Amino acid sequence: xxxxxxxxxxxxxxxxxTGKMHLGHYxxxxxxxxxxxxxxxxxxxxxxxxxxxDNADNPAKIRANILETTIDNIACGVDPHKNTFFIQSMxxxxxxxxxxxxxxxxxxxxxxxxxxxxxxxxxxxxxxxPAGFMCYPVSQAxxxxxxxxxxxxxxxxxxxxxxxxxxxxxxxxxxxxxxxxRVKAIVPRIAARLSGTDxxxxxxxSTGNAIFLADSSKVLAEKVMNMYTDPxxxxxxxxxxxxxxxxxxxxxxxxxxxKGLGELKExxxxxxxxxxxxxxxxxxxxxxxxxxxxxxxEELAQNSDQILKILKEGxxxxxxxxxxxxxxxxxxxxxxxx
Amino acid sequence: xxxxxxxxxxxxxxxxxTGKMHLGHYxxxxxxxxxxxxxxxxxxxxxxxxxxxDNADNPAKIRANILETTIDNIACGVDPHKNTFFIQSMxxxxxxxxxxxxxxxxxxxxxxxxxxxxxxxxxxxxxxxPAGFMCYPVSQAxxxxxxxxxxxxxxxxxxxxxxxxxxxxxxxxxxxxxxxxRVKAIVPRIAARLSGTDxxxxxxxSTGNAIFLADSSKVLAEKVMNMYTDPxxxxxxxxxxxxxxxxxxxxxxxxxxxKGLGELKExxxxxxxxxxxxxxxxxxxxxxxxxxxxxxxEELAQNSDQILKILKEGxxxxxxxxxxxxxxxxxxxxxxxx
Numbered sequence: 001x002x003x004x005x006x007x008x009x010x011x012x013x014x015x016x017x018t019g020k021m022h023l024g025h026y027x028x029x030x031x032x033x034x035x036x037x038x039x040x041x042x043x044x045x046x047x048x049x050x051x052x053x054d055n056a057d058n059p060a061k062i063r064a065n066i067l068e069t070t071i072d073n074i075a076c077g078v079d080p081h082k083n084t085f086f087i088q089s090m091x092x093x094x095x096x097x098x099x100x101x102x103x104x105x106x107x108x109x110x111x112x113x114x115x116x117x118x119x120x121x122x123x124x125x126x127x128x129x130p131a132g133f134m135c136y137p138v139s140q141a142x143x144x145x146x147x148x149x150x151x152x153x154x155x156x157x158x159x160x161x162x163x164x165x166x167x168x169x170x171x172x173x174x175x176x177x178x179x180x181x182r183v184k185a186i187v188p189r190i191a192a193r194l195s196g197t198d199x200x201x202x203x204x205x206s207t208g209n210a211i212f213l214a215d216s217s218k219v220l221a222e223k224v225m226n227m228y229t230d231p232x233x234x235x236x237x238x239x240x241x242x243x244x245x246x247x248x249x250x251x252x253x254x255x256x257x258x259k260g261l262g263e264l265k266e267x268x269x270x271x272x273x274x275x276x277x278x279x280x281x282x283x284x285x286x287x288x289x290x291x292x293x294x295x296x297x298e299e300l301a302q303n304s305d306q307i308l309k310i311l312k313e314g315x316x317x318x319x320x321x322x323x324x325x326x327x328x329x330x331x332x333x334x335x336x337x338x
Numbered sequence: 339x340x341x342x343x344x345x346x347x348x349x350x351x352x353x354x355x356t357g358k359m360h361l362g363h364y365x366x367x368x369x370x371x372x373x374x375x376x377x378x379x380x381x382x383x384x385x386x387x388x389x390x391x392d393n394a395d396n397p398a399k400i401r402a403n404i405l406e407t408t409i410d411n412i413a414c415g416v417d418p419h420k421n422t423f424f425i426q427s428m429x430x431x432x433x434x435x436x437x438x439x440x441x442x443x444x445x446x447x448x449x450x451x452x453x454x455x456x457x458x459x460x461x462x463x464x465x466x467x468p469a470g471f472m473c474y475p476v477s478q479a480x481x482x483x484x485x486x487x488x489x490x491x492x493x494x495x496x497x498x499x500x501x502x503x504x505x506x507x508x509x510x511x512x513x514x515x516x517x518x519x520r521v522k523a524i525v526p527r528i529a530a531r532l533s534g535t536d537x538x539x540x541x542x543x544s545t546g547n548a549i550f551l552a553d554s555s556k557v558l559a560e561k562v563m564n565m566y567t568d569p570x571x572x573x574x575x576x577x578x579x580x581x582x583x584x585x586x587x588x589x590x591x592x593x594x595x596x597k598g599l600g601e602l603k604e605x606x607x608x609x610x611x612x613x614x615x616x617x618x619x620x621x622x623x624x625x626x627x628x629x630x631x632x633x634x635x636e637e638l639a640q641n642s643d644q645i646l647k648i649l650k651e652g653x654x655x656x657x658x659x660x661x662x663x664x665x666x667x668x669x670x671x672x673x674x675x676x
Contacts, residue, residue, distance in 0.1 A: 048673060049437060056441040057513055059672045066675060089673050095433040099387060099477070102470035103394040107445075110469055131448055131473060132440035138469065139437070175395055308676055334397045335386060335427050337404060338646055 011036060011186075012149035014045030014088075017065035018055060019205035020212045021072035023286075024194040026293075027253055030076035032153055032188040037082040043147050043318060044073060046311070049088040049095075050139060053132040054123060070307050072213050075296035080310045086318035087311055088143065093322035097142035097329065102135060104171040105164070110134050114160045141165040145180050146322040154185040155193070176332040194253065199228030199246045211286070213293050220290065224283045229275050236274030247278045254285045349374060349524075350487035352383025352426075355403035356393060359410035360548035361624075362532040362541035364631075365591055368414035370491055370526040375420040381485050381656060382411060384649070387426040387433075388477060391470040392461060408645050410551050413634035418648045424656035425649055426481065431660035435480035435667065440473060442509040443502070448472050452498045479503040483518050484660040492523040493531070514670040532591065537566030537584045549624070551631050558628065562621045567613045574612030585616045592623045 013033060015021070021030075036042055046069055051062045070085055088094060110116065116137060120129055140161055144152055145168075154162055162185040169180045193202045196209025203210045211223050229247050233240035242248045242265050255261045264281070267273045300307060330336040351371060353359070359368075374380055384407055389400045408423055426432060448454065454475060458467055470477075478499055482490055483506075492500055500523040507518045531540045534547025541548045549561050567585050571578035580586045580603050593599045602619070605611045638645060668674040 052438070052671075052673075053441050059514070063672045063675070087675060089668070090675070092430045092434045095437040096430045099433040099436060099470065100390070102473055103391050103468050105469045106465070107449075107467045107469050107472050108465045111445075127444070127446045129445045130441050131443045131445050131476065132437065134445050135440055135469060135473070176397070312676055330427070333390075334401045335390075337401070337425060337428070338650055 008039065008041040009151055010147060010149045011040035011042045011151040011153065012045060012144050012147060013042065013153050014047045014143070015069045015073070016047050016051040017062050017069045018051045019061075019065060020068060020210075020214055022203055022205065022210035022212045023250075023290075024203035024210070025072070026076055026213060027194055028155065028188070029153070030073060030078060033073070033083070034077040034079075035188075036153065036186075037079055040151060042083045043149060044078065044083050044085045044314075045143055046070060046085065046087045047143070050136055050143075053130060053136050053139075056130065056132075066311070067304055067307050068214075070311060071297055071300045074300055074307075074310075075213065075293045080314075083314075084317050085311050085314040087315050090315045091146065091318050091322050093319070093326045094139065094142045094146050096326055097146055097322075098135070098139045100329065100333070101138045101141055101168050101172070104168050104175070105138055107134075109164075109167075110137065113137050113164060115157060118157070137161050137164040138168070141168045144183055145169070146325050147318055148181070148321065148325060149183065150181045151184050151186055153188055156187060159185055159187075172332075176334075179328055179332045195246050195249055197223055197227045197246060199244060211290075213290060214297055215290070216294070217287060217291070220286060221283050224279050224286065225276075227279065227282075229278070233268075233275065236277075237271050239271040240268045240273070240275075242269060247275070247282050250282055251278070251285065254289055255281070256285075346377065346379040347489055348485060348487045349378035349380045349489040349491065350383060350482050350485060351380065351491050352385045352481070353407045353411070354385050354389040355400050355407045356389045357399075357403060357543035358406060358548075358550040358552055360541055360543065360550045361588075361628075362548065363410070364414055364551060365532055366493065366526070367491070368411060368416060371411070371421070372415040372417075374491065374524075375417055378489060380421045381487060382416065382421050382423045382652075383481055384408060384423065384425045385481070388474055388481075391468060391474050391477075394468065394470075404649070405642055405645050406552075408649060409635055409638045412638055412645075412648075413551065413631045418652075421652075422655050423649055423652040425653050428653045429484065429656050429660050431657070431664045432477065432480045432484050434664055435484055435660075436473070436477045438667065438671070439476045439479055439506050439510070442506050442513070443476055445472075447502075447505075448475060451475050451502060453495060456495070475499050475502040476506070479506045482521055483507070484663050485656055486519070486659065486663060487521065488519045489522050489524055491526055494525060497523055497525075510670075514672075517666055517670045533584050533587055535561050535565045535584060537582060549628075551628060552635055553628070554632070555625060555629070558624060559621050562617050562624065563614075565617065565620075567616070571613065574615075575609050577609040578606045578611065578613075580607060585613070585620050588620055589616070589623065592627055593619075594623075 033042060046066055048062050048066060052059065055062060066087065074080055116134060141164060144165055152162055162183055166182050169182050172180060196203045196207060197211065198209040201207065211220060227246050229245050230241040248265065251261055264273065264278065268278060371380060384404055386400050386404060390397065393400060404425065412418055454472060479502060482503055490500055500521055504520050507520050510518060534541045534545060535549065536547040539545065549558060565584050567583050568579040586603065589599055606616060
């Protein structure tokens with residue numbers, strides 16, 4: 001995993017195994033992982049414990065998606081030889097570290113966390129926030145620090161979580177012995193958030209507006225044909241709008257021919273290009289991008305033993321590093337008795 | 339540890355290693371442990387992780403008291419051959435189980451817990467409650483259930499904690515597969531709470547009103563001579579009050595001659611018995627009870643390697659049982675992947 005004698009910086013990223021991965025994950029995360037995998041010693045967490053914080057009543061869903069999530073990553077080019085895939089629940093040190101970190105954070109600080117606040121509202125928990133859900137910024141700090149990661153790719157909306165991690169780092173280092181480095185968030189420059197096919201909100205696993213990496217050519221084409229464009233653009237001859245038009249948003253992200261795309265946009269705005277034309281172009285563009293991933297997925301799914309082996313070996317590596325971290329932590333806290 | 343073929347019920351009890359143990363612990367806990375040790379497979383938790391929830395800034399104090407707490411127990415007759423002493427921080431499964439249990443409890447339920455509420459007020463946390471402190475009823479459920487204890491000796495003020503544990507048991511069993519038995523609290527019949535020597539509040543580790551098991555004869559005698567009696571009883575000839583008189587409260591608990599004590603009380607009430615007389619009687623009674631414990635303590639303190647061995651072996655046993663519990667839990671939750 002190490003590149004000769006040069007020790008690469010450790011980065012941590014991960015996925016909640018709660019459902020199939022979609023184009024939003026592909027552009028927002030997977031492509032960035034592929035970009036980072038040569039420069040960083042990248043750990044990819046399969047966050048089953050975190051997924052359980054709001055799916056405690058449906059562990060079967062989590063179980064089913066452990067393999068799927070890993071397959072999605074690898075199919076997109078996240079190389080298991082360059083990255084360490086590991087399963088959160090199988091690294092008990094993360095729980096251990098979470099418990100110590102919980103003493104360094106106040107309840108009111110957790111409730112104020114903007115990311116948690118937003119998600120509590122989204123999920124409609126009201127007064128019934130599961131304690132585990134409220135504590136997950138602390139678990140997340142433990143995920144990161146257990147493997148001593150110092151770089152975390154994160155969307156803008158995740159920055160408060162990194163801030164919370166660094167508050168814990170500072171508190172721990174001040175109270176005991178300096179043990180952890182501060183963590184740096186890297187906000188990927190690639191398109192941050194992809195809209196859903198309905199144009200109403202961002203693409204979501206369970207919001208019915210996603211194009212999944214596992215979708216067949218037929219399903220992909222159907223979803224594009226039903227995509228939200230410009231409601232005022234009724235006849236091909238009508239002038240059309242580009243802004244808020246999901247087809248053009250996707251073409252901007254995926255089309256490798258910016259000149260051709262620019263010309264198409266001009267024609268569409270002037271009137272004379274039907275929605276079917278732009279949708280067919282998008283189907284072709286997406287099929288070029290997703291087709292190989294789909295074929296990779298199918299092949300990988302045939303070899304689930306191989307995927308399990310990758311997860312097992314990665315988890316072992318994460319456990320070894322985490323065990324050392326916990327020894328350091330307990331020494332710093334003076335609770336290493338024998 | 340097992341008595342022939344009869345499997346004893348598992349009981350869990352424990353101490354926070356935050357300071358020297360005193361007479362209140364002796365009558366409230368240790369004597370009860372000695373009574374229970376033949377009938378139960380009793381686990382005695384050295385609760386260092388819990389102690390850290392409100393002592394995160396002073397781990398050295400916790401460390402120093404790990405051995406002391408164990409010595410106090412054994413010196414009082416809690417037999418290491420009949421009981422399993424173990425250190426909380428060295429059983430990582432407790433943290434693991436705590437994390438899963440946190441998903442089964444809401445934040446508002448934790449904040450409403452009467453024991454936590456009282457302690458938050460006592461400690462003057464205001465809005466700055468450490469998250470670990472708020473979560474400790476959940477950790478406590480994990481302590482109990484990790485070793486599959488079904489009996490917990492508890493003071494009246496600890497009953498809400500057992501209720502919380504049983505709510506978690508019910509939720510877990512309903513959501514996944516029935517895995518845990520409900521837990522029964524046993525409220526010891528022995529004197530529940532001993533007043534402090536100042537008569538103002540119950541005896542406390544750090545409230546300056548305790549007689550410690552480690553106190554020398556001289557210190558013991560001094561503390562009794564300064565004890566709160568009856569402020570209206572100025573001359574030996576004055577009639578005295580028994581109620582609220584700490585010397586008589588202690589004599590009621592420790593004096594083995596109820597007839598002689600009854601006569602003394604009558605004389606004291608009538609007038610004609612000085613405080614020095616009753617205090618000298620108490621000194622003798624306490625010295626008879628504590629003297630042997632003090633000598634045991636001194637001897638045990640010489641053999642700290644032996645104490646460490648007891649803790650190490652007990653911790654190994656607790657780890658083995660807990661590892662099995664966690665395997666059962668993960669099977670029930672379907673998160674046993676390989």
